Amino acid sequence: xxxxxxxxxxxxxxxxxLVFGLLYLAVxxxxxxxxxxxxxxxxxxxADLKEAEAAHQAAEAATSGGAxxxxxxxxxxxxxxGKARDAAAATTQRKLADADAGLGATAEAAAKSLGQxxxxxxxxxxxxxxxxxVELVKRVSGLEVSNDEAAKAVKKVAA
Amino acid sequence: xxxxLEQFEIKRYAELSVAGxxxxxxxASLFMLLVLGITLLFFWLGSRNPQLVPGRWQxxxxxxxxxxSGMVDENIGPKGRAFVPFVFSLFIFVLVANLVGxxxxxxxxxxxxxxxxxxxxxxxxxCVGVGLWKHGLHFFSLFVPENTPIVLMPLIVLxxxxxxxxxxxxxxxxxxxxxxxxxxxxxxxxxxVISLAAAGGALAAISVLPFAMTVAxxxxxxxxxxxQAYVFALLTCIYLNDSINLH
Numbered sequence: 278x279x280x281x282x283x284x285x286x287x288x289x290x291x292x293x294x295l296v297f298g299l300l301y302l303a304v305x306x307x308x309x310x311x312x313x314x315x316x317x318x319x320x321x322x323x324a325d326l327k328e329a330e331a332a333h334q335a336a337e338a339a340t341s342g343g344a345x346x347x348x349x350x351x352x353x354x355x356x357x358x359g360k361a362r363d364a365a366a367a368t369t370q371r372k373l374a375d376a377d378a379g380l381g382a383t384a385e386a387a388a389k390s391l392g393q394x395x396x397x398x399x400x401x402x403x404x405x406x407x408x409x410x411v412e413l414v415k416r417v418s419g420l421e422v423s424n425d426e427a428a429k430a431v432k433k434v435a436a
Numbered sequence: 437x438x439x440x441l442e443q444f445e446i447k448r449y450a451e452l453s454v455a456g457x458x459x460x461x462x463x464a465s466l467f468m469l470l471v472l473g474i475t476l477l478f479f480w481l482g483s484r485n486p487q488l489v490p491g492r493w494q495x496x497x498x499x500x501x502x503x504x505s506g507m508v509d510e511n512i513g514p515k516g517r518a519f520v521p522f523v524f525s526l527f528i529f530v531l532v533a534n535l536v537g538x539x540x541x542x543x544x545x546x547x548x549x550x551x552x553x554x555x556x557x558x559x560x561x562x563c564v565g566v567g568l569w570k571h572g573l574h575f576f577s578l579f580v581p582e583n584t585p586i587v588l589m590p591l592i593v594l595x596x597x598x599x600x601x602x603x604x605x606x607x608x609x610x611x612x613x614x615x616x617x618x619x620x621x622x623x624x625x626x627x628x629v630i631s632l633a634a635a636g637g638a639l640a641a642i643s644v645l646p647f648a649m650t651v652a653x654x655x656x657x658x659x660x661x662x663x664q665a666y667v668f669a670l671l672t673c674i675y676l677n678d679s680i681n682l683h
Contacts, residue, residue: 280612293545297468312501317488
């Protein structure tokens with residue numbers, strides 16, 4: 278086996294020392310450059326992720342703020358409409374009460390005037406009856422009765 | 437039939453010597469340089485124009501570096517950060533060498549025990565050095581597990597010492613044996629295809645079977661190439677963790 282022919286060992290060891298020495302020096306010089314690129318990328322990705330997280334949180338805060346504003350506006354709107362409804366109801370009530378009162382007064386006045394008219398009419402009835410009595414007496418007996426007498430007589434009868 | 441061991445032969449392309457030592461430029465040297473070149477190309481493609489959203493090469497490179505960084509973090513912890521380039525260099529070297537070795541006519545650097553043992557010895561020395569540097573002589577408490585009865589102490593320490601000293605052997609032999617065995621099997625089955633086809637007639641028709649076998653083994657070898665690189669890096673992490681955190 279050529280591997281066990283150690284007469285050829287020395288040049289291999291010498292060349293290996295030279296080549297591996299060069300390789301090690303080259304790697305020692307080049308390796309940090311590669312690692313730096315990787316590290317920069319890692320840092321960049323980390324920073325980007327942090328930024329995205331911050332943006333996400335800001336968006337979330339904005340969303341919840343919007344929701345709060347929405348709820349607030351809704352509550353305010355409800356309050357305003359409620360007040361308006363109450364005010365409208367109160368106005369209606371008042372108008373209704375006014376109208377009721379007006380109607381009552383009118384009805385009372387009407388009833389009063391009706392009563393007066395009836396009284397007047399009843400009062401006139403007596404004079405009409407006296408007139409009729411005068412007329413009747415004249416036609417039946419040919420006697421002239423004065424209106425006053427007739428009125429007295431009517432009053433006596435009516436009483 | 438072609439010799440299945442021929443692929444492991446060291447071919448000397450140019451004679452060189454450094455301070456009197458034999459430093460010939462061989463096919464092993466060539467493929468080590470190729471591994472280095474591919475790794476540098478990978479880094480260049482993956483980091484020449486870094487984007488926030490990575491392209492294909494950038495994603496591939498960052499996938500591998502992230503994989504090794506994660507492995508070190510998981511097995512050693514924050515104290516292991518300084519060893520990430522070391523573990524990554526081992527992982528990428530073994531991985532690329534294993535994968536390059538799967539190309540026909542190529543040479544597998546990691547199929548040579550001298551290479552894998554050199555790596556294992558380096559890891560062993562780094563572990564011992566880091567342990568002594570970080571904990572001084574207290575490092576040797578690694579061989580004395582907590583709550584060991586005094587009676588069993590000598591035996592336990594001996595076992596722990598043997599298991600510690602055998603680490604470079606197991607580490608190197610595991611990788612070497614996996615790569616060598618896989619490549620021999622591939623070569624043997626591929627040789628069957630040629631032999632049967634050359635025999636002609638009915639035998640040529642049967643050559644489909646070893647061909648299918650070769651394809652299946654090739655897929656398996658791809659997995660082995662990646663898994664062995666992973667195991668090598670993972671064990672390095674575990675050994676380093678022992679030295680840094682002392683259990």
